[in-house]
Amino acid sequence: MATALPTLRRNWLVTMRAYQWTYFVGTLATGILTVGLAYLAFHAIGGGRAGGGFAAAAGTADYLGYVTVGAAASMFSVRMVLWVAKAQITEQREGTLESQVLAPARRLPYLIGVGLQALTTTVVEVVVMLAFAIMIGVRLPAPDPVTLLAAFVAASVAVFGISVPLSAIMISVGEAHITQNTLFVAMGLLCGFTFPPGYLPDPLRWLGEALPITSALRALRAATLEHAPLSAAAPDLLLCLALGLAYLAVGLRLLGPAERIAIQRGGSA
Amino acid sequence: MRAALRVFAAEGLKQHRRIFGSKLVVFSMLLWPVLTLATTYYTVLPVTEAPGAADRWPLVAQPGRLLAFLAAGALAYTFFFSLVQSAWHFSWERVSGTLEAMFLTPASRMALVLANGSSALVQNAWLFGCFGIAAAVATGTLHLAHPGMLAVAALALLVPAVAWGAFLNSLLMFSRDSAFLYTLLDDPLWFIAGVRLPLFALPVWITAIGLAFPLTTSLVVLRGALLDGKDVGDLAGQFAFLAGLSAVLLGLTALLLRVGERHAQRTGSLQLF
Amino acid sequence: MIVTQELRKTFPGQRKLFRPAGPATDAVDGLSLSIPPGAVTGLLGLNGAGKTTTIKVLATLLRPTSGSVTVDGLDVVTHAREIRRRINLIAGGERMVYARLTGRENLWYFGQLYDVPRAVLNTRIDELLELVGLTDAAGTVVERYSRGMRQRLSIARGLINAPAYLLLDEPTLGLDAPIARDLRAVVANLARDGVGVLLTSHYLAEVEQLCGHVYVVDRGRLVAQGSPTALTAGTRLPHTVELTLAEHAPAVSAAVAALGAEFEVGVDAEERPTFLLRSPEDLAGELATAVVRAGGAIVRLEVNPPTLEDAILAMAGASPAVGAESGRAAVAAR
Numbered sequence: 001m002a003t004a005l006p007t008l009r010r011n012w013l014v015t016m017r018a019y020q021w022t023y024f025v026g027t028l029a030t031g032i033l034t035v036g037l038a039y040l041a042f043h044a045i046g047g048g049r050a051g052g053g054f055a056a057a058a059g060t061a062d063y064l065g066y067v068t069v070g071a072a073a074s075m076f077s078v079r080m081v082l083w084v085a086k087a088q089i090t091e092q093r094e095g096t097l098e099s100q101v102l103a104p105a106r107r108l109p110y111l112i113g114v115g116l117q118a119l120t121t122t123v124v125e126v127v128v129m130l131a132f133a134i135m136i137g138v139r140l141p142a143p144d145p146v147t148l149l150a151a152f153v154a155a156s157v158a159v160f161g162i163s164v165p166l167s168a169i170m171i172s173v174g175e176a177h178i179t180q181n182t183l184f185v186a187m188g189l190l191c192g193f194t195f196p197p198g199y200l201p202d203p204l205r206w207l208g209e210a211l212p213i214t215s216a217l218r219a220l221r222a223a224t225l226e227h228a229p230l231s232a233a234a235p236d237l238l239l240c241l242a243l244g245l246a247y248l249a250v251g252l253r254l255l256g257p258a259e260r261i262a263i264q265r266g267g268s269a
Numbered sequence: 270m271r272a273a274l275r276v277f278a279a280e281g282l283k284q285h286r287r288i289f290g291s292k293l294v295v296f297s298m299l300l301w302p303v304l305t306l307a308t309t310y311y312t313v314l315p316v317t318e319a320p321g322a323a324d325r326w327p328l329v330a331q332p333g334r335l336l337a338f339l340a341a342g343a344l345a346y347t348f349f350f351s352l353v354q355s356a357w358h359f360s361w362e363r364v365s366g367t368l369e370a371m372f373l374t375p376a377s378r379m380a381l382v383l384a385n386g387s388s389a390l391v392q393n394a395w396l397f398g399c400f401g402i403a404a405a406v407a408t409g410t411l412h413l414a415h416p417g418m419l420a421v422a423a424l425a426l427l428v429p430a431v432a433w434g435a436f437l438n439s440l441l442m443f444s445r446d447s448a449f450l451y452t453l454l455d456d457p458l459w460f461i462a463g464v465r466l467p468l469f470a471l472p473v474w475i476t477a478i479g480l481a482f483p484l485t486t487s488l489v490v491l492r493g494a495l496l497d498g499k500d501v502g503d504l505a506g507q508f509a510f511l512a513g514l515s516a517v518l519l520g521l522t523a524l525l526l527r528v529g530e531r532h533a534q535r536t537g538s539l540q541l542f
Numbered sequence: 543m544i545v546t547q548e549l550r551k552t553f554p555g556q557r558k559l560f561r562p563a564g565p566a567t568d569a570v571d572g573l574s575l576s577i578p579p580g581a582v583t584g585l586l587g588l589n590g591a592g593k594t595t596t597i598k599v600l601a602t603l604l605r606p607t608s609g610s611v612t613v614d615g616l617d618v619v620t621h622a623r624e625i626r627r628r629i630n631l632i633a634g635g636e637r638m639v640y641a642r643l644t645g646r647e648n649l650w651y652f653g654q655l656y657d658v659p660r661a662v663l664n665t666r667i668d669e670l671l672e673l674v675g676l677t678d679a680a681g682t683v684v685e686r687y688s689r690g691m692r693q694r695l696s697i698a699r700g701l702i703n704a705p706a707y708l709l710l711d712e713p714t715l716g717l718d719a720p721i722a723r724d725l726r727a728v729v730a731n732l733a734r735d736g737v738g739v740l741l742t743s744h745y746l747a748e749v750e751q752l753c754g755h756v757y758v759v760d761r762g763r764l765v766a767q768g769s770p771t772a773l774t775a776g777t778r779l780p781h782t783v784e785l786t787l788a789e790h791a792p793a794v795s796a797a798v799a800a801l802g803a804e805f806e807v808g809v810d811a812e813e814r815p816t817f818l819l820r821s822p823e824d825l826a827g828e829l830a831t832a833v834v835r836a837g838g839a840i841v842r843l844e845v846n847p848p849t850l851e852d853a854i855l856a857m858a859g860a861s862p863a864v865g866a867e868s869g870r871a872a873v874a875a876r
Contacts, residue, residue, distance in 0.1 A: 021449075022446075022448045022449050022452050025449070025452055025453075026452040026455065026456070029452070029453075029455075029456045029457060030456050033456045033457065033459075033460045034312075036460065037312070037313075037460065037465055037466060038312065038316075040466055040470045040471060040472075041312075041313045041316045041466055041470060042316050043470075044325065044326075044466075044467075044469065044470035044471075045313070045316045045317060045319070045322050045325055045326050045329065045466075045467075045470060046315070046316030046317070046319035046322055047319060047320075047321050047322065047325060049316075049319040049320065050315040050316055050318070050319055051314075051315050051316070051317070051318020051319045051320075051322075052318070053315070053318050054315035054318065058315075063315055063316065067312070177293070178293060178296050178297075181296070181297075181301060182296060182300065182301070185300070185301045185304045185305055185308075186304060188304070188305065188308045189304050189305075189307055189308045189311075194308065194311070194312040195308075195311040195312050195314065195315065199311045199314060200311070271657075272657045275654040275655075275657055276654060276655060278654055279650070279651045279652075279654035279655055282643070282647060282650070282651060283640060283642075283643065283651060286640075286642045286643050286647065286683075287642050365637065365641075366635075366637025366638050367637070367638055367639070367640060369603065369637075369638065370637075370638040370639075370652070370699065371655065372603060373601060373602075373603065373626060373630065373631055374626060374652065374655040374656050374703075375623045375624075375626040375627050375655075375656065375657070376655040376656070376657070381655075531605075533603070534602075534603065534604050534605040535554070535604075535605055536553060536554055537553055537595070537598070537604055
């Protein structure tokens with residue numbers, strides 16, 4: 001915590017002073033337009049209904065609720081990954097990575113500090129998006145609070161977990177744009193943000209299961225759309241936590257060598 | 270004219286060096302659009318399976334045609350968005366100092382922005398263009414009135430795209446926060462231009478705004494000519510509209526370049542907005 | 543010939559949202575200069591003198607607020623395009639070239655934009671690469687260039703249209719000493735070949751060496767002009783003569799005092815007597831004669847005439863609003 005809190009405080013100050021509106025508007029627009037697309041398609045093409053295959057694959061007939069929860073989770077994941085995975089490459093670009101590596105502080109508390117601060121801003125941003133969805137007429141049933149909280153924690157661990165190896169990749173190749181966007185586009189297809197992964201061919205479906213966001217999303221939907229008790233969501237929650245922690249462990253192992261490569265390259269990214 | 274052609278050659282080389290060598294083009298111009306296309310297809314699939322959906326939109330009766338409809342959208346969007354990206358890069362020239370070096374030369378400013386846009390288009394879009402045509406031929410979804418319509422469709426896509434690119438170049442060249450414009454023209458562009466939905470599904474006011482963007486009408490022509498077997502006569506209205514819109518965009522470009530350079534000469538700042 | 547008459551450039555105050563515009567600033571205030579072909583003309587400034595603004599007006603990047611600027615009789619406002627063919631600008635620093643292109647490609651790119659005749663372009667690129675010592679690096683992308691190499695390429699870019707007039711804004715800023723020396727030789731040769739050069743530089747020795755005529759501006763106004771020698775003489779700054787004797791000679795002090803110039807007496811590290819003499823004229827000959835006649839044995843004699851730098855420092859000191867201290871700091875901070 002000795003590292004996490006100062007990092008949290010520093011990032012908080014930076015965020016308040018120079019909030020990156022462009023990024024926010026960008027991700028908010030993606031979320032809102034995804035819900036908007038589903039809404040218009042649902043009414044103009046589906047006539048206010050979705051096909052029977054959807055209910056079978058999704059476990060709910062509520063197409064708009066399904067897409068809205070997915071879009072919120074997508075926005076949450078993208079923003080969190082942008083914060084956490086890009087923290088170190090940003091330090092590298094600003095020339096502070098070396099002083100970071102020199103300091104005796106460990107990586108995990110530093111990244112947790114970044115992550116906790118990111119959570120506070122991201123939650124506010126996601127609420128803005130959900131407010132829009134409700135404004136255009138999407139109705140989310142009252143969720144099960146305990147399951148929702150557990151799913152939220154699991155989802156946070158999941159995005160945090162995949163951000164760490166991603167950070168290692170970014171600093172070792174000295175590139176963020178291609179890496180992050182390829183992940184986002186792949187997650188969009190594989191994790192089931194806007195459609196049930198059951199629609200996908202089997203190999204892609206299994207690839208999606210390897211990402212902890214997929215199971216986090218199932219738990220989030222169980223909590224919000226189905227009012228599921230904790231016990232019902234438990235298998236997904238455990239799977240998500242296990243996968244998230246596995247990614248985290250691998251990521252932490254990779255960070256050391258990645259930092260060495262980054263510094264050898266001379267921080268010229 | 271000869272001097273303008275030399276500007277085109279120069280910009281062609283510059284864009285080639287900027288774009289072609291980098292891996293980015295494979296990702297941003299092929300992998301990402303294809304994955305996004307698949308995601309879009311699966312996202313709208315549930316509603317197209319709803320009872321009575323085919324009455325509202327006959328195309329959905331055949332999943333292959335739905336996919337082709339969305340693929341045409343992705344193709345045109347990729348073309349137009351590549352110009353947004355290129356304009357964003359162009360705006361960086363102000364920061365890096367090369368824009369001033371450009372303004373020192375006697376080269377026609379209009380030739381510069383047109384050359385920049387068209388060479389970016391060629392460098393960026395050939396990959397997805399080839400892929401799209403190959404996919405359409407392989408899946409048998411191409412439905413042409415006659416082979417010449419392929420050229421007509423290409424023209425209806427490229428000419429407005431170049432006008433759009435020139436306009437964006439002149440706009441972002443003088444803009445303070447080009448990153449914001451870039452964001453504004455990313456997702457909202459596909460939404461209002463009917464890239465992922467048929468225009469009838471959009472509220473009237475969105476369609477009205479969408480008409481100001483050449484992508485909207487280009488897409489109508491592209492889909493009509495390639496997928497629905499329409500000929501020039503069927504699409505005459507859209508052609509006239511596209512020609513008018515392109516002329517308006519080029520006119521605005523000329524105006525912006527004039528006002529922008531005047532402003533820079535008066536205030537010493539290349540930032541107009 | 544480039545001629546400016548009563549050139550004035552005022553920048554409008556910055557507009558802010560919902561707030562009145564800030565005050566306008568006069569960067570150049572009634573400047574009249576002429577830059578003849580075949581010579582290097584210097585433009586020196588004290589603080590915030592408006593040198594870069596002046597150069598940008600001449601380069602058509604800025605428009606004069608009032609007054610006129612003509613290049614070979616063509617007005618910069620009405621004939622900007624024609625003028626752009628005849629001039630070029632080289633600014634210090636390594637901007638103005640593309641990192642993703644090679645050195646040769648950069649020159650080709652700008653050659654195309656200047657519409658340099660095809661038959662000439664490739665030969666000229668080779669010559670320019672040779673001139674700035676980048677022949678071996680011609681095929682390397684500029685990303686891999688060092689700062690000095692980028693700057694040399696920038697210089698080659700400024701010559702790609704074989705300009706009749708070349709505007710140099712601190713061209714040697716940050717260059718290594720040998721390269722800066724080569725550049726000075728290039729500039730001198732260009733002037734010999736008939737190019738009209740306008741040079742601004744913080745390196746006053748450079749200006750002194752190259753320029754036949756120098757304009758000194760302060761806050762956009764002309765405060766002095768002339769050849770470096772005339773400018774230096776005009777400020778009536780003292781020549782200094784330092785003289786060291788082998789040993790103490792009692793009659794020498796009186797003999798030196800008889801010359802009527804201000805002087806100081808001291809001793810050097812080896813306890814030998816020294817005399818430091820200051821006077822508007824060079825009194826070295828008179829001093830040596832007087833000392834020898836008084837029985838002194840001279841072991842060292844050093845004469846330092848005033849330099850252009852001293853003259854500019856003196857002008858900065860005399861400039862009422864600038865003040866001696868800040869003026870000195872501005873010139874000394876180079």
